[in-house]
Amino acid sequence: GENVEQHPSTLSVQEGDSAVIKCxxxxxxxxxxxxxxxxxxxxxxxIIDIRSNVGEKKDQRIxxxxxxxxxxxxxxxxxxxPEDSAVYFCAASTPPTGANNLFFGTGTRLTVIP
Amino acid sequence: xxxxxxxxxHEVTExxxxxxxxxxxxxxxxxxxxxxxxxMRGLELLIYFNNNVPIDDSGMPEDRFSAKMPNASFSxxxxxxxxPRDSAVYFCASSWGHTLQPQHFGDGTRLSIL
Numbered sequence: 001g002e003n004v005e006q007h008p009s010t011l012s013v014q015e016g017d018s019a020v021i022k023c024x025x026x027x028x029x030x031x032x033x034x035x036x037x038x039x040x041x042x043x044x045x046x047i048i049d050i051r052s053n054v055g056e057k058k059d060q061r062i063x064x065x066x067x068x069x070x071x072x073x074x075x076x077x078x079x080x081x082p083e084d085s086a087v088y089f090c091a092a093s094t095p096p097t098g099a100n101n102l103f104f105g106t107g108t109r110l111t112v113i114p
Numbered sequence: 115x116x117x118x119x120x121x122x123x124h125e126v127t128e129x130x131x132x133x134x135x136x137x138x139x140x141x142x143x144x145x146x147x148x149x150x151x152x153x154m155r156g157l158e159l160l161i162y163f164n165n166n167v168p169i170d171d172s173g174m175p176e177d178r179f180s181a182k183m184p185n186a187s188f189s190x191x192x193x194x195x196x197x198p199r200d201s202a203v204y205f206c207a208s209s210w211g212h213t214l215q216p217q218h219f220g221d222g223t224r225l226s227i228l
Contacts, residue, residue, distance in 0.1 A: 013198045019141060031214065032214040034216050034217075035160070036219075042221070043205060043220060043221050043222055044157070044219045046218070048215075049216055051214055062171040083187070089157065093214065101147075101159070101170070102155045102159075102217060104156065106156050107156060107157075
């Protein structure tokens with residue numbers, strides 16, 4: 001089955017700097033890649049997603065890039081703020097089940113230092 | 115929409131007792147997922163349903179765990195008998211599976227087995 005690896009496991013940045021989290025996947029058939037943010041004691045919440053027919057997607061300070069050839073995708077957060085501090089999970093979904101069964105990375109704990 | 119609703123939010127019980135966790139998916143979603151989250155193992159998929167039918171239960175740790183979905187708006191995850199190592203946060207998520215759509219998570223049940 002699909003295997004998703006995520007790096008780094010922890011990341012500390014100064015407020016205002018950029019943060020980049022990288023994930024790789026093993027199954028070239030994977031075609032859907034969501035990113036979730038989980039604040040302490042709360043549920044994972046979708047922040048952005050990308051489909052395999054798109055190379056980049058941006059939503060305000062958040063962007064995701066996808067390199068299908070290299071089988072990796074990345075989350076970019078610009079102008080980081082303290083409220084960006086959380087654990088971020090990447091995930092990949094592989095057809096043909098159509099189940100949106102997600103394979104999650106192990107998470108990155110982002111700390112934004114004021 | 116109220117989102118995915120889970121109950122109870124917290125459960126503390128003694129080893130050997132039966133535990134029942136409940137989930138109401140988002141109306142119209144035809145996929146329902148149960149996850150377990152621990153510090154050591156991250157987010158683990160336990161089982162998922164499509165149109166109330168269990169599709170993949172390979173993540174269920176052992177026979178002490180069982181899940182049902184009697185109708186489109188309700189699912190249960192049962193542990194009998196419970197053990198201290200079952201202590202974790204259990205999340206339910208739902209999605210609309212006809213196209214590549216994200217999973218939406220409930221607030222989780224924090225389970226502590228003493």
